[in-house]
Amino acid sequence: MYSIANRLTLSEATVKTHVERLMGKLGLSSRAQAVVVAYETGLVVPASRPSHGH
Helix, strand or coil: CHHHHHHHCCCHHHHHHHHHHHHHHHCCCCHHHHHHHHHHCCCCCCCCCCCCCC
16 A cells, blocks of 8 residues: 555555545455456456567
8 A cells, every 4th residue: 555655645544544445335345356346347457468479
């Protein structure tokens, strides 16, 4: 959470509160579930991986 807080110039406690509230509204019990939802909804798009010369 520190890097998020640092980038947004917010306290870690503020970021943690926002994350917890968002997860509660989405009915999620873990950050891993939040990552899955982010990918499934298109909020996060996987980066393409470079080929190994093939």
